[in-house]
Amino acid sequence: MTKPWWPRVIAGAVLFVAVAGHAQDGEKAVPDSGQQNFLARCGGCHLEGGFGTRVLSRRVPADRAMLERRGGLPAGRTRAAVRNGIGSMPQIRAAELDDATLSSIAAYLTRAQ
């Protein structure tokens, strides 16, 4: 039942930029499933102003607190953080976030710039 957070959580302009970043010239901007899954399942904390972003900004340089802007985040690190929890972030178990969805999110964060 989990629906995306993003229609109401982030400003439309930010979403447009994020989505359009993956579009080729002349193509309609279509968000990939990894990005959609990230927004739906992680966006509650890891977008601008979220709990995760705020907690991370106390520990890492400002441009690294937003996971989508890290660029090249290794998939193994995303997977470990999600399954084991990290710092004040609770773990998220397979029954609520299956391996395939997690893999798509991890792959998205690896290639997101």
Place this chain on the structure above:
Amino acid sequence: MRPIDPRLLARALKRFEGVVGAAHVYIGAEARTGYADAMAPRDPASYAPQAAVAPANVDEVQAIVRVAGELGIPLWPISRGKNFGYGGSAPHFADVVMLDLVRMNRILEVNVAMGYALVEPGVGFDDLYHHLVDNRIPLWISAPAHTWGSVVGNALERGIGYTPYGEHASKVCGLEIVTARGELMRTGMGALPGSKTWQAFPYGFGPSWDAAFMQSNFGIVTKMGLWLMPEPEHTLSMNMQIEDEAHLPAAIDALRPLKLDGTVQANPSFGNVVRSLSTRATRSTYFTGRGPMPRSSLEAARRSAGVGNWNFSIRLFGDPRINAINADRVRKAFAAKVPDQFTTTEWHRGEPLPGSGSPVPSLSALGVVDWLGGPGGHLTFSPVSGFSGAEAWTQYTTIRSMYEAAGFDYYGGFTAGQRYLNHINMILFNRNDADMTARANTLFANLIATAADKGWGEYRTHTLYYEKVASTYSYNHNALQRWNETVKDAVDPKGIIAPGKMGIWPRSYRDAKA
């Protein structure tokens, strides 16, 4: 505890795989990590479960329960496992198999005209919110501080929200239960085939059982009816910062008659200064010493953050003309007792929901666990207070002094019901600090004992403290405890559903302990 025979466990897991598919049975490290208490006040591995099974529907729940009954495998049902501070997704001892209902996440019905929903245990507050908003359904959810958790789980644990429907347990209307024998049962009007009023008339015919499945281990709830509040035309939020903390009792006494006569229908929550500061920054922003923050540092922090010693909002919902009249009554009642002034904000139907008084999806409340720099954890202590300024003040000062003597900042608030206050306070600690967690546990046990001596009982507690709290409800040689055990033995003779939850142990476990 009673260990599970490994051969029986292996047989059970094999059969569970046959019911739900191997992909939805979890064993070994995956289960121990996945179902650990994320805010654990002690080594989470010490009470992490052996295995977990996640059914997708009621038939699968029934099949699992039948296998568990046949083989004597204790199950620990959870919905979404986001009950942080009270145990999260963990059981209270390791020798169980988690029955994880998170995949049962259908919103089965929303009745707009009658204002109710029928939902499964895996439905989160955010799911229900989006369903209502996306389908332009003019009904509002009520939710606790964060919206990650289960609508069903929260109501069954008697969680609290901040709209006029905030006493969630009282808005439950009709349950579907899988019994310990694996039978399917519906409560209230749901027991009548073809009934049109399962979610409308809460009592049915004969004994009413909805409340017996709350904070209990008598059955597994697979569907729940919940009344939802019609979207109001207008809301008016009256916000006050109490500068001098000694004015808290007067403010509570000002609110009481307004709650009793229905002028104020939502549940205002008086939060202390640390509650306000911890959502903004870590403690080290304000103070870098050890032990509880000194009064002088708290006062300086409070002034720089622009918050009161106590902070609260009274939100009025409904017709703007009636809200204006009620706001006037609120202002007069408080002006006679406290010097601080209200500031107000308004919302009108059609405007964006944030700030309206409707919960919106948010996890920012979890940020408080970062107060000490983390990795953060918390234990929530939740005694009920009489609705009087004098009693709340005694409870606050007693508990605060115990926090400070144990080296912790007091973090707390009083949330007003119609005739009671829930004094929800949290011991915030770093999970990797053995000294701190030891002190947190000692403090928690002492709080339970001290509260009981003064006639204060908890409305809810962490899984690790079920027995300690249950033992304080001891009137007439534990008559209530014996009643609970009698019911447990009758409805779950093999003791397979959440043994020990709320201190209610099945006979076989009691015999083993004796």
